[in-house]
Amino acid sequence: MTTEENVTTDPETLRRRAVEALETARRRTTLLTSCVDEAELTAQHSPLMSPLVWDLAHIGNQEEQWLLRAVAGREAMRPEIDPLYDAFEHPRAERPRLPLLAPAEARGYAAEVRGRALDVLEKTPFEADGAALLTRSGFAFGMIAQHEQQHDETMLITHQLRKGAAALTAPDPEPLDEPFRGPADVLVPGGPFTMGTTAEPWALDNERPAHARLVPPFRIDTTPVTNAAYLEFIADGGYRQQRWWAPEGWAMVRDHDLAAPLFWRREAGQWLRRRFGVTEPVPPDEPVLHVSWYEADAYARWAGRRLPTEAEWEKAARFDPASGRTMRFPWGDADPTPSRANLGQRHLRPAPAGSYPMGESPLGVRQLIGDVWEWTASDFLPYPGFVAYPYREYSEVFFGSDHKVLRGGSFAVDEVACRGTFRNWDYPIRRQIFAGFRTACDAAPQEGS
Template sequence: MTAATRLKDRIAAELEEGRGRSLTYTDIDDDLLVRQHSPLMSPLVWDLAHVGNYEELWVLRALAGAEPTRPEIDTLYDAFAHPRKERPLLPLLGPAEARTYIAGVRGRVLDVLDLMEDGDLYGHDPLRAGGFAFGLALQHEHQHGETMLATLQLSGRPGLVRDGALPAGRPGGPAEVLVPAGPFRMGAGSDPWAYDNERPAHEVDLPAYWIDRLPVTCGAFAAFAEDGGYDDPRWWVPRGWRWRVRQGVTAPLYWTREPGGGWWRSRFGRMEPVPPEEPVQHVSWYEADAYARWAGRRLPTEAEWEKACGWDPRAGRARAYPWGDAVPGPGHANLGHRASRPAPAGAFPAGASRYGAEQMIGDVWEWTGSWFVPYPGFRAFPYREYSEVFFGRDHRVLRGGSWATHALAVRACFRNWDLPIRRQIFAGFRCARPASPEEA
């Protein structure tokens, strides 16, 4: 079997798995598919047809030069043409028509894949090399799978999302790990499916710092709330304080406090006690930053986060994941909707980085202190609207993926971003602090 054949077989298998996930999350009543459960999110039926339209644009048209299947719907599923709050008003494809459309596109995509030759996959055309266009479509569909889960959570309807078993946590151990001073290589190396905003790889020299071994837990965050953290403007940046007051935010999204003092949360339509050992999720950047200030810490920069996650100081190179280059296994991380919640803190010792930081991949996206800006030498590819239009001082960087993130759509150098007010995403954080000269 040639390398090209193995790559094609892998792409075909990944396409099947990704589509199965999309269809599973939309295998619900049509009324729930076409309804907008929050102005923050699209109707699920929009996401369903959008992943097929994106696949058609980049694999069938851009890669294979095929004629459009249904050009009249392109603007309906252009994420930049219509904000989410307006999408329910569009003449969208209905659930049955959307499924028929994406199935037809997929059949043609598999035909294109079947005709790909070694020279296509290992040539100089950047859309073909390494199967980039297929990887683009695959990662995009998995990203929308996570978006669908966030929408299903916002719906408040029970019984729509499966749960699963997770390993037990490990209480105790060091609270933070030291990352010594020195340079490291940041960004994507040879990964053919990495995005433009992950490139080019470049050297960054950092002073010594400490970073939490584990993400901040619900129990630790509850202590911040119970200590009046939401009521004290000392811990909040001015814009965050104004947002907190205007929105009346007093706890993470979906949390409520019982008269007796206990915390409860709504998780996919069911009420349950907040588990203190889980990493906290559904917090905005402003909340994460306020907690860090209250705790006498700060959020790590994305460079600090990436070095602690993926740099191997012994080998002097970056790893694809904290544990190495092996694809994530069940002992490494909580990814791919293994369960519909984060795993308890300390559940994945085998997933630790070289510096001893754990659960940096999976469980919760982690807010960093950095704005989403380009790396030196950045070049947009294959289109500006994926990354470039978001650069600036509006969006904060998140790293690491969540329990809802598919393993194919995350790596140590992967960069996510969102507005600092966003809470519907599966986001948490960990803290950092500078090392003193004596500690360093």
């Protein structure tokens, strides 16, 4: 069994990638915080989310702490603001009451930090075997680019939650020339594969280390579950029948009178949804979006199937049965491109189910990367040999049964923060995130390993 690990470790290539990743993230941050006025930046649009201006200054503060202080050993620029932008010290609901930097000051602070950080980047060795783990292959710079893009995704969620007219626009994904006519699901053969990574230079701690995982044969959907399919669940009384729901999920349905995904409503006999300030008919061929883990699990039960485990999802996304290789992405080891996956906020919606044939796996599974985060059946737990790095609060404090794993990224995720090994996690009640799912089932007895 061979592994993917066909990754770039050339120092100058990684240095160029780090500059590009940081600049790409900052352009997106600027877009997300310049398309609304100061009142919108400082308002809290949902108790689940921070004011946009908090995210902006937090991005700068994290960059200062890790690139200027930890890497370059420089004195703190604004030590008095560190507690204000500590995500663990102040829950999101409390952040509007903090003495936050005003929008202009937050922009200036983030810009000054970035200028100094690029100077540090230019002078820092990027050796793949460097003694300093924080700078080995430019890890700290890749980590900060991923951090900013993760907050950009969070800010995009805030834009979806905010009321009022649309502030963001983007072209729609290309429509399919004809409906996807592939099989509904495919068999993934049983046997071992390499899960996680050791050599991916900017992989975060919870993706490490690479390890052998034995997965029995199973079947998995070739595309994410669509709105049309989910509407069948609704029409069949899915939200009114307790038998499909986990006890906590059924309590959520009853307590909040749920009847459809978040942002949907029924009007004049038609299902509509609100998407970034625009109300539109629910498109039947798109992957369903804004469903909680409990809703995904209930649908799967109703359909006579289940959610894939995290290991099953990763095997479907990375394993090539013909060669026995575990690849970086479903299509191979090459980085994502617009022809392979819907990433980077190029669009403000998922592409139709069955899109991106150039991004499909060797078994013919599509859209495993991009479009919608996909809930899995698994709790968020460490891999064997896990070591928290560079701080416990990124992953370790979240391990346990409270959080479920999501995989694959969404249209709101940048490629720097999306790999075949990348792990996301959230509470199973979360609906505001850009999450959908696909289903799986055990292979029939006659379907061999």
